[in-house]
Each structure stands twice: as structure tokens, then as C-alpha cells.
Amino acid sequence: MDAARPEQLSPRSRSVGPDGEILLLFPADSPVVRAATHAQADELPAVLEITDVAPVSVPHRIRGRAWVSGWLTRAPGLAGPGSMMVRLEPGELYVDDLWGASPVDADAFAHADADPLVAHETELLQHLHSAHSEQVQELCALLGERSAAIAEADGTPARAVPLALDRFGLRVRFTGTRCFDARFDFPEPVTDITGLRRAMHTLFTAASH
Template sequence: MTTSNATVTAPTTAERIRSACARGGGAMLAVEGTEPTSTPVHHLLADGSFAITVPANGLLAGMVVASGTAGMQAVLEMTDYAPLPLREPVRSLVWMSGRLRHVPTRDVSAMLDLIAAENPDPALLQVNTGAADAATGDTPYALVRMEVDSVVVADSTGAESVGLGTLLEAEPDPFYALESSWLQHLESAHRDVVDRLADRLPTQLRRGRVRPLGLDRYGVQLRVEDADGDHDVRLPFAKPVDDVTGLSQAIRVLMGCPFLNGLRSRRI
């Protein structure tokens, strides 16, 4: 049975993963026989594989080249951190497992252009640049590709696997690139908004310290830090929103603002 947009109160697991992928953030690539390697760029391609940068002079890059066309088994772990200094900053973990393969030199430039069109990360400029730059400390990177076999995400609600086809069909949240700055702004400059939203929480949770945790087209997430632990609560919008004007109005509805139609919409 098809669910209408009006009844959707939270992003799907696939949408959450796509948003985490689009935001970038911390990620580690784990391969048996070497220490986990930090990956500044881990970009989901249209075919469901991941383009990943690893230190060009590190052990892992050499192992991938030596594995030839067979490749090697690997796990990419992405960590979605809250943009505020919370007591427990990790919002979710995503594990991608699959086969890691070397990207031939002839294909590197085209793949870098493809990645940069969607994610112009400065680390892309350090791919195939040779030795480290002593003046800037920049690390040269090599480009590898992981063909994904399975995807699992875990957060405070538990763990769930997602099919690769479902993941490719999903879209990142339209506000993923602005979420961090908006939440930081709410925390630092609009504590009154957070307090009004906190009034919507169950009475027993209002005794803790309420912090903004997440913001997406479906609603607002709050983190309550209390003596007995942390509690995450989602306040859903009446319907999903797609632009800043709709988002601003939806938040005012949650706050119980009586002047919805009499105020000019403004950025959060």
C-alpha cells in the first residue's frame, strides 16, 4: 500500500544514509592486514559503488594495487556526528562492505570530474599529485573504488540493513548541506525557539537539558541530556517541506506561533 507524503513523519533509512553520504564527515576504511585508514572523500556513484580516497603512500593503497582485478574485501564505516558538542556526539553509524579495487590511471581524471561536480572537496586536488607537500603538509591520495555488497546503519533505535537498489532510489534530504549551521545557530542565537519546541516534549523529559539534534524535511529532532541518560525525540511536521519558506513555517507551527500568515518568512 502506498503511503502519502502527509503521513510520513521521518526519513526512511535509505534517505538517512544518503544524507549522511552527502554530508561527508568522518569515515574509516578497514581491510584485514592493515590498520583502519581515514578517507577524506567517500562518494556514492550512480552505479552503487563508492569512490574513495586513501593515502597514496600508505600500505592500503599498495595492497589494493597488488590485489589486481580480483580486488580485496573491505568495510567502509561512516560516522554521522551531531554538529553540536553533545555528551554523545554520534548520531548514527553506517557500514558498507564490499570489494575494493584500484582505479586505473586512465580513468582517474574522469572520475574526479564526476565527483567534483557533486562534491568539490579540496582533497580531490591531492589525488595523484606525487609526494607530500612539505610546505603545506598536504597528503597525496590515491583513488580506489568499492563495489558494495551490503549496507547496514545503526543508531539509538537499533540496526537495519538496506538494499543497494533502495539506497540508489532514495534522495538526500534537501537541507543536508545547511543542517549543521542551522542547528548551531538555533543553539547559540535562538534558545527561545528550542525552549518552545521543548514544551512539546513529555513532562518527564523537560527536566533534562534539551539540545537540537537534527533537522530535515520531515521534522525536528531534540536530544534530552538527563541524569539517567540521553533521550532522542522527534517532533514531526504536519507534512514534509521542500524549501526554506516551508521549513520556517513548519517550525513556527511546532512552536505554536499564532502569526503564521502575518509574518514574512525568514531564514532560521
Template sequence: MTRAITDRPSDAEVIATACRRADSAMLAVEVAGRTPASDAAHPGGPTTVGLVHLFESQAFLLVPTDSEVIELASGSPEGVPAMVEITDCAPIDLRERVRSLVWLNGTAHAVPRDLERDLALEIAADHPDGGLLDIGHGRSMIRLQVDNAVVASSSGAACVQASELALADPDPFWEYEGDWIAHLDSDHADVVGQLARKLPRDLRNGRVRPLGLDRFGIRFRVEGSDGDADVRLPFPRPVNDVSELSRALRSLAGCPFMNSLPD
């Protein structure tokens, strides 16, 4: 029996990770006679989302209590068609910071007020976020029943069905990846230089910046005179914890004893 080996997260895992660390997301609902692309100033326009907690084929969202989506979802037992757009940005200042875009498509449902706090406690145990403390103080919760999701990046676009998304876990390093990438970029030019030597020869003339880190490898953004290119350096095998990650980075750089990430 042949065992499938991959050097990168699945599309479903990429979406799950982007949801878990989302700090820039918008929710748009479909209303008869209007479109989800309505201007934000117009009633029914996009609503800022403070948290996206993906659980199986559902996404729990924090939105302003006075947003129209709360009224619309509360007044519709079947829910209202909706879409969440998540912008995944690099944690450092790049020429173009967007790494990927994710769209969750489905139906928005109201969460009963008397259940919000208990649900927030359950979510916080797995996905701690300060915004959950605002439940009942200007923030309310919406449940999005996800039908499918789309992810788009420099490598292309893919559609993922809810059944596949329900089985995906976020990357184990999602919570710390931003700090590690920023630290690598600002304090470890030696490591970046060693890793850059592993890139294809035609990409070595640009400015090489760390872009992302996951259990399968590290990604770089090469900012060249004629445009940008993203490239992945895979680890020999997926890593599961911080010590394995540190060893994999040092080995990939070709200096097994150099001080590297994480600290």
C-alpha cells in the same frame, strides 16, 4: 489505493545523507591472515577516508596515496573485501556527540590514475569538497562496490541492500544542517523552548538540545540525569526548500511569525 506516509527518512536516505556529510570515516580491508579490526599501526590497519561520495551502489573514497589499500586494490583485479565506517556526529557539543554509525560493506577497487581527475570533476559538480583538489598531491581515489550497508542509532539498527541504497538521495539540507543546528542552539533558545513544550512530558525535565534537521522534521537530544534520549518532532508534511523549512519550524513552534531558522 492507500498512500504511504512517513514522518522520517528511510534507512537508505539516512545512510546516503551520512555519506554525503561524512567528516569522520575509516576504511578497513580484509587481508588473508589478518582482520579488518587490525590496529591502525599494523600494516593493513584502518585508513583515514577524506570523502565518501555515494553514487548508486558505489562509493568513491579519498585516501592517502601511500596507504596500503591503494597497493592492495591495485594488485587485485577482482578487488579486495573492505568496509567503510562512518561516524555521524552532532554539530554541537553534546554529552555524547555520536548520532549514528554507518558501515558500508563491499569490495575495494583501484581507480586508474589517468581517470582520477576527470572523475573528481564529475563528483565536485554534485558534491563539492576541497579534498578533491588533493588528487595527485598525496591523495588518491578508491572505488568501493557496495554490497550492503548497516546503520545504527539510538532507535536501533538496520541493514540496507545495495539495490535500495542506489535509489536513495541525501537529504536536501545536508550541506547546511550543521550550521543551522549550531545557530539554533546558540542563538534561538526561545525557539528551542517552544519546541520542547511539544515533547513527551517525561522528557521535559532534561536539558533539551537540537540534534538534527531534515525534510521530515527536527530531532532533539534530551540530556537527563539518568541518561540521554533522542526524540523527533515531525513536520505536518515533508518540506522541499528553505522557505518551506522555515515555515514548518515556525508552525511547529506554535509561533508562525517568530524569527526562526534558516536565516
């Protein structure tokens, strides 16, 4: 039997269905599709591992990992020629990320709303890093006594890199002799890009005074 190619084992895309099921798009000749096709009782135990990598260059770039264990079945009719959609029904979920490590309730996952910034986070972080690095650096002024903990040996501030962004705030990683993450909360949760611009302006203004 020929060894499976890497692209046959990694989904081309993934999304979450209305009932919390995870829909995974694979090449039609993927061993995953073949196994799901021949599984007895239409149930194939499986574990999906997801690695979240920061979209900007920063030490310790992996922001988190998630594991979803459940059962795979085929979902015919949801993919075009040459592809097959596979449905993963979650049984257990576990997340280990910047906010901590904990299990996730399957029902809570099914009813959770996606963060309104998730589709734009990569672009926004890269823009902050390339076009507003000085303003991001100035956020160190909001850390109070903690700012001394991240200074270089000569007293200069450590480099600041925007690490994560969601509707509640911005996380920045300060890198130097040691790494230090700081969370800057927005005055209120944002719901769109317009609200984000206002929230970021408020943060930058507070840091510059």
C-alpha cells in the same frame, strides 16, 4: 615496514556514485591504494565504517554508525596529483542510528536520494543551538504528558539540544536527570531552506501557544 600514518588510512573525502558505489579519496601513498593496486582479479574485500557525530555538544554525541562491506578497486583519473580515488562496490550495508538498527538493501541504497538538508544540517543545528535555544526549549510544551518524564527533580524542564534535522522534522535531546529524545515532525516534508524556515516557524508558534 613503517607503520601507516592515520591520515593514510582515512579517506580525505567520500561520495556516492551514480550506481551506488562509494568513492573514497586517499593519498596516493596510502596502504589502501597500494592494496587495491595489487589485489588479484581487481577485487579486494573491505569494510568501511562511518561514525555520525552530532555537530552540537550533547551527552551521547554519537548519533549512529554504518558499515559497508564490499570490494575495493582503484578508479584512476578521478583524482588530482598526489591522490587516488578508490571505488567501494557495496555488497552488504548495515545501519545503527537514532531510528533503529537494520540492514540496508544495496539496490535501495543505490537508488536513494540524498536528503535536501544534508549539506546544511551542521550549520543549521549549530544556529538553532546558539541563536534559538529558548525557542527549542519551548518545544517541550508539545510533548504533553511526556514533558513530566524529562523534568529535573525540582520540576524545571531539562535542557533541550537540537540533535538531528532532515526534511521530515527535527529531533531534540532533552538532558537532565535522564536523557530523552523527542521527534517533532514537520506538517509536510521540506525541499529547501525556505520551506524549512516555514516549518520551523510553525513548530515554534505551536509551542508558544
